[in-house]
Amino acid sequence: MNSKKTTINDVARLSGVSKRTISRVINNSAKVGKATRERIQKIIDELNYSPNPQARGLAARRSYLLGMIYDNPDALYINDVQRGVLSVCRELGYELVVHPCDMKADTLIDEAVNFAGRSKLDGVIILPPVSENNDLAGALGKANVNYVRLASIALDSAEHVVISNERSAAAAMADYLVSLGHRRIGYIAGPQGMKSTRERLEGFCDALEKHGCKLDGDLLAIGAYSFESGIECTRTLLANPEPPTAIFASNDEMAVGVINAAQDMGMNVPNDLSVAGFDDSILASRIIPSLTTIRRPVKQMARLAATKLIASIDGRTDDAQTSILLVPELVKRNSTRSIL
Amino acid sequence: MNSKKTTINDVARLSGVSKRTISRVINNSAKVGKATRERIQKIIDELNYSPNPQARGLAARRSYLLGMIYDNPDALYINDVQRGVLSVCRELGYELVVHPCDMKADTLIDEAVNFAGRSKLDGVIILPPVSENNDLAGALGKANVNYVRLASIALDSAEHVVISNERSAAAAMADYLVSLGHRRIGYIAGPQGMKSTRERLEGFCDALEKHGCKLDGDLLAIGAYSFESGIECTRTLLANPEPPTAIFASNDEMAVGVINAAQDMGMNVPNDLSVAGFDDSILASRIIPSLTTIRRPVKQMARLAATKLIASIDGRTDDAQTSILLVPELVKRNSTRSIL
DNA sequence: CTGAAAGCGCTAACAT
């Protein structure tokens, strides 16, 4: 890069103090006289000096590198999280290293731990659905790597998780559909075993029951969070002798599948069938009709995760343990209508 | 991390040679006896030793870190490029650091150069449309940072660019639409000044002319690669006294806008109007009707870019200069039909 | 083909 990068020694020489003091200024150590600090800071600015992260890392056993582990089909979500995390990184002098992975690979855990170790990452942020893997979290913990998981429930201690309450979000959707007059509502769940599947489903059912209308067993279909599974489940649901007037698919991909399938069967959405999704992916606003859905506070979660992670790294335990429950928002669009 | 990580010294001690030799083995230096090398390699494997990247970087002025600079609304594209680049990184022992940015910010160049410098990146990959910024490339070059740009034309020397031929792709679309019997074809271009805008438009026009049907000036609209601009341009285009029978929007976002606008105006796609896009974004396969579009060889481009970049870093100039012209592919779906 | 010694740029005890 620069033929002769300015080093801490240059700064030390020019300011007439030892490098130790410069180091203290760089690292915001408290034990520097205000005057000295300012004088040195000025010289640093003039020289446009910035410390070599590798040397710093080598000496302090720190890399100033955060990792992000994910296997998520939703590119927009990933992208949003990356940007959110980075907004914090930039303030605090970290960089973000990405690690997409294959959730189903049996090397998943080894590779993740190895990733963190080999790159000497200061910590990692894990996105759903990988974040639900407790074995991974355990392995990371054992390997002594800091981590924060993005999740829908408290599947770890406060310092290791950032939660958005999908249960109440699904409940809000139930409330909304009921308010539109729907009573027979089909539900397309995610794959069994996933926490988000359960949170969303239970939130929905509970809310429904509060309105006195239980979810009919015939109206519950198990999907796979994929477009195709949305189509398939819709066929099943609509084949019911007493078909639903609305279908809540527990993610947008499936909801878009519902719309496709319904139109294929000659139905009009929302006139013949109301459809709702979950995610507010890019699809939701582009599909015709635009999709009523739920928007998770992705950027906030990402920022919070990064903030917590760095707090852990710095050993600021109480900051790392703040537990804020973020609440998703209901986005009303054109795929749902009142049948009252 | 590990309370006591094994170091090169451990390996040296156990194998009874000096660290210099271990270092040679690690770095595949030629000057090591075959027997010694194998013996040492075995010990390395047994110890599960991997060199500390920071120490290595500090000593060798290398970080084994690649950066990715982009400001692209298409999350899927970014994600694909990330995965492609990473597939190469993993083979060659690099990690990827991401740097989304604001193309319009006047700090763009400073921040990018700073990003590379501060993190001591070995090189960066720049995605369109940021990649079209020659000032950025110039600044990077001057700062002595290796870079490779993803582009639609040869806007830099071979070692600095990976090209997909969008001109011929647009031509292929023209051929296809003409083959379906369309003669009055509307074209929605990208923003003026962008290379891809020009490549796609010229490719399209040239091909059209080969078929003896020039693009009517009234049927050319200037969009902004956004959904909204697609809608707006469609309104203009369809207000024409002799409206087009097909519209080729030069990206999917706009094409989806076209479909929305057309349906709003009571038209059926593809019965009353054929629509085509460019990108094969996730939208293309989900929208109703599914969108005929063009798929760039994104992963290949990404892999090629990473390969070139690392070749440059390693000083393998000829490898860095291979120039392969990648060709996008036409994806036929349901938004276009024959009017013959 | 291999080894000894001198750093790379920074932080961390331990003084003072």
Place this chain on the structure above:
DNA sequence: ATGTTAGCGCTTTCAG
């Protein structure tokens, strides 16, 4: 509040 002295783990002259 500031300076001194060792390293962190690796690569690289330069000898042999």
